[in-house]
Amino acid sequence: MPTAVWTGHDLLDGKQVETLTIIFCTTGCYRGKEKGCTMCGFINDSADSTPSDDNLLAQLDRATGKSTPQTSMIKIFTSGSFFDEGEVTSSARRRILKTIGEMGSVKKVIAETRPEFVTEIKLRDTIDVLDRYEISFEIAIGLETSNDTIRKDCINKGFTFADFIRASQTAADIGVTTKAYLLLKPPFLSESMAIDDILSSISDTVPYSSTISLNLCNVQNGTLVEELHNRKDYRPPWLWSAVSILKKGKEMYPHITFMSDPVAAGSKRGPHNCGECDKEVAQVLRDFSLSQDQTILSDVDCHCFTLWEKVMELEDNAYGSYLVK
Ligand code: SF4
Ligand SMILES: [Zn+2]
DSSP states (O other), X not given: OOSEEEEEEEEETTEEEEEEEEEOOXXXXXXXXXXXXXXXXXXXXXXXXXXXXXXXXXXXHHHHTTOOTTEEEEEEEOSSOTTXXXXXXXXXXXXXXXXXXXXXXXXXXXXXXXXXXXXXXXXXXXXXXXXXXXXXXXXXXXXXXXXXXXXXXXXXXXXXXXXXXHHHHHXXXXXXEEXXXXXXXXXXXXXXXXHHHHHHHHHHHGGGOSEEEEEEOOOXXXXXXXXXHHTTOOOXXXXXXXXXXXXXXXXXXXXXXXXXXXXXXXXXXXXXXXXXXXXXXXXXXXXXXXXXXXXXXXXXXXXXXXXXXXXXXXXXXXXXXXXXX
């Protein structure tokens, strides 16, 4: 069984299309088995032993059962890296891509991977299969931030911005695009520091990405972020912070696609505002992602907006504590 499968929508060449997202159950991220990233609980979803190629194909079969004749984009995750051959062998990878090609409706495949697994050989191998079906390919990398100190000390990610650039350039050289995930508010940053970090990360990342997806940090089981949250030393980001980042990002770089689909929005363990406007503001982020229309981001308001502005002003002086739950 795949870890999760769901259908949704995304943009393809500026148009909304139907998507199928598959999280394959593999042995998971090698990094997660070591100390792992401070916010990542994916290892809880991983298999104890490496699934066989046939098992991975059976997972795909289950997943594509949810597709429709209009499914144009497939997003592949593994709670790790699609290009890590310890998770997905090269033969399984090829068979997965061929099966997706044979569906007939798919125009684009996106697969998540850490940058160290991106090599020209693996990419060529991938596009050799997908080209036969006229399917474009994109790698998705959880860069999180362009700041190496924050990535190391607050996230423990285990790669550098230079590693990301190398992977993205290797991909670009053979016509493969890159989607960068940025993480809003890893632990140990105030709300305003977190926003500044993302804004500078956007500027640094734009030359190497066609899409920037803003992930809003949430509290996952068994993580350092959870420990900090339980001790009241961590609050997930405000949804207003994401609204402000997407507004500024799109203004600065209109040609870049900005996405954000906040997970667990409105709960105390997820990104949230005051509780009254959370659903509406989270929906605005999703609507913007599918339209890229900045005006949507200005159409939403709540009494807690001024409270968020105060937090931005004062939280830097709170010695690491958050000011509003
Ligand atoms: S966030 Fe990504 S790189 Fe970090 S432990 Fe989780 S799956 Fe691995
Ligand atoms: Zn509110």
